Structures are given as structure tokens and as C-alpha cells.
Amino acid sequence: MLEKVKAIVQVANENRNSVTEIPTMLQPQEQMFLYLLAKDYYSEIGSIFDAGICLGGCTDCFAKGLNDRAGKLKNKDVVYSYELGIADDDYVTQFIYDNYKVRKKRGDSFIDIIENNISKMPQKKHIIFNQGDILEKTYPDPIEIMFLDVCKTQSINHKMQKLFANLIPGQSVLIQQDYFHSWHPYIHTTMGYLKDYFYPVGSVYYGSFVFLYKKSIPEDVLNIDPYDCFPVDAIDNFISEYFYLLDNKYRNHMEMARAFMYFEKKEYDKSLSIIESLKGRSELPWDFEYTCNYIKKNIK
Numbered sequence: 001m002l003e004k005v006k007a008i009v010q011v012a013n014e015n016r017n018s019v020t021e022i023p024t025m026l027q028p029q030e031q032m033f034l035y036l037l038a039k040d041y042y043s044e045i046g047s048i049f050d051a052g053i054c055l056g057g058c059t060d061c062f063a064k065g066l067n068d069r070a071g072k073l074k075n076k077d078v079v080y081s082y083e084l085g086i087a088d089d090d091y092v093t094q095f096i097y098d099n100y101k102v103r104k105k106r107g108d109s110f111i112d113i114i115e116n117n118i119s120k121m122p123q124k125k126h127i128i129f130n131q132g133d134i135l136e137k138t139y140p141d142p143i144e145i146m147f148l149d150v151c152k153t154q155s156i157n158h159k160m161q162k163l164f165a166n167l168i169p170g171q172s173v174l175i176q177q178d179y180f181h182s183w184h185p186y187i188h189t190t191m192g193y194l195k196d197y198f199y200p201v202g203s204v205y206y207g208s209f210v211f212l213y214k215k216s217i218p219e220d221v222l223n224i225d226p227y228d229c230f231p232v233d234a235i236d237n238f239i240s241e242y243f244y245l246l247d248n249k250y251r252n253h254m255e256m257a258r259a260f261m262y263f264e265k266k267e268y269d270k271s272l273s274i275i276e277s278l279k280g281r282s283e284l285p286w287d288f289e290y291t292c293n294y295i296k297k298n299i300k
């Protein structure tokens with residue numbers, strides 16, 4: 001399976017064309033990866049877990065892939081999609097405005113847009129849309145493909161970590177869409193902490209990182225939140241676990257995640273020294289200036 005997923009990653013990384021017409025924050029390479037997983041990899045022994053979907057672009061990539069498979073789907077409920085559907089982040093309200101010229105205020109629902117988009121998707125009868133807070137929902141078991149674009153807080157990340165219990169050893173593919181985002185170092189901490197249970201497959205574009213689930217994780221291991229329960233040095237090692245697989249641009253981004261972790265842990269000197277060491281390097285992360293300013297402004 002590892003070779004099969006690697007081959008799909010490679011093909012997806014060569015793609016430059018959009019797969020979906022529905023507005024999505026995913027790059028064409030990431031869109032293609034989801035499409036190909038649903039079309040060529042998905043075996044129907046588990047579900048496709050799709051969280052969060054914003055306006056539904058990622059869901060449409062899965063739906064199109066399912067539609068282009070050879071043969072009909074055997075199972076009725078295939079894609080479990082999750083979205084809060086409340087515009088409570090500026091990047092979401094801006095995204096809605098950019099695409100629909102609808103000005104949503106903080107707290108407004110945008111479920112109407114999502115439902116309208118899902119109604120136009122192929123294979124829509126195989127999509128179960130779960131609106132609301134993912135922390136309060138039920139989840140499918142087993143999960144064959146797990147697409148995570150929802151771990152915007154540590155508590156969601158920990159809930160998703162516990163859900164790895166529903167993955168299928170040797171088969172399930174996990175996509176961490178926020179892997180190259182500096183502000184979620186708990187995601188890298190989780191993946192480094194669980195290194196014995198996943199094969200790192202590689203990155204799709206400068207966004208997603210893909211893993212293949214190797215073997216069952218004991219419940220007591222899953223129940224620990226490593227971002228809270230380990231000393232900072234150990235967390236740093238977890239975050240750095242896959243640096244050896246990354247080239248400069250990606251690794252610089254991960255260094256920024258380390259700086260953010262030290263900032264959150266109130267080890268400000270260490271955080272600032274990582275930032276200093278990055279200055280002057282080529283291929284800095286896209287959010288370098290913004291994150292530096294945020295850290296410097298919020299050091300107490």
C-alpha cells in the first residue's frame with residue numbers, strides 16, 4: 001500500500017489544474033490527491049472522513065473521484081463531511097466574500113451555501129454532511145481515508161488523535177492539511193509522538209502531509225495529549241521527527257512551528273532565537289513576517 005500511496009502523491013504533485021469548481025482553499029495538487037484517493041485507492045472497507053469542508057471544495061474532489069471509479073459503490077454512507085458552518089474566523093468570511101460577494105458577519109451561518117454546493121455534487125447520496133462543532137458529533141468506524149483540515153485548536157487535534165483508533169492498519173491514509181502551518185505545533189507533536197504507528201509518505205504541495213497507518217495504537221497511548229504531557233524538549237523532538245524528509249522551504253516552515261511552540265510554552269528566548277536563526281535564509285515560510293510580529297507583540 002505504501003508504494004501505491006507514494007505513486008498517487010507523485011501524480012498529484014504534478015497536477016496544475018483545478019479538480020473542482022466549488023471554491024476551495026486547497027491547491028490543485030491537493031485537490032487531485034483527494035480525487036485520486038477516492039477513485040483509485042479507496043476500497044470501501046471503511047469510510048472517508050472529510051473535516052472541515054468550508055464551502056465543500058474538498059468534498060467535491062472526493063465526490064468526483066468516487067464518480068469516476070469503475071463500478072458502483074456498494075456502501076450507501078461513504079463520505080462523512082464535517083463543518084461548523086459559522087463564520088467565526090476572518091479568513092472564512094473573506095473567503096465567502098471573495099467567492100460569492102456575500103458579506104457574512106462573525107457568527108452568521110453559511111450552511112445554506114454548503115448545502116447548495118453539496119446538492120450539485122456527483123454521488124451526493126453517498127455524502128453525509130454533519131453540520132456544527134465536530135467535537136460534538138458522531139464518527140464513522142472504520143475510517144479508511146481521514147482528511148483533516150479542521151485541527152485549528154489543540155482540543156480538536158486531540159479529539160482527532162483519539163479517533164485514530166478507527167483507522168485500519170495497513171490501509172488507512174491520513175492527510176494532515178495543516179502540516180505546513182506554523183500555528184498548530186500540536187499537530188506535529190501528535191505525529192512525532194505516534195511515529196511508530198504511521199509511515200510518513202510525503203507532502204502534497206506546500207500544504208498537506210500524508211501518512212499511511214501502520215499498526216494499531218494502544219488506547220492508553222491515544223488518550224495522552226503529548227502537547228500537554230511531555231516536557232518541552234521532548235515536544236521539540238516530536239515536531240522535528242520528519243525534518244529529514246523535508247527540503248529547505250518546508251523545513252524552515254517547521255522551524256517556525258518550533259518557534260511558535262516555544263512561544264506557547266512561554267520559553268520566549270528560545271522562540272526568539274529560532275526566529276533570529278531563520279532570518280536571512282532563503283525560502284522563508286509564507287507567514288514568516290506575520291508570525292514573527294505576532295510572537296513579538298504577544299510576548300509577556
Ligand SMILES: C[S@@+](CC[C@H](N)C(=O)[O-])C[C@H]1O[C@@H](n2cnc3c(N)ncnc32)[C@H](O)[C@@H]1O
Pocket residue numbers: 023024025026051052053054055056057058059082083084085086092132133134135149150152156
Ligand atoms: C481551512 S478551512 C477548510 C477548507 C476546506 N477543506 C476546503 O477544501 O476549502 C477549515 C474549516 O474548519 C472549520 N472548523 C473550524 N472549527 C470547527 C469545528 N469545531 N467543527 C467543525 N468545523 C470547524 C472552519 O469553519 C473552516 O471552514
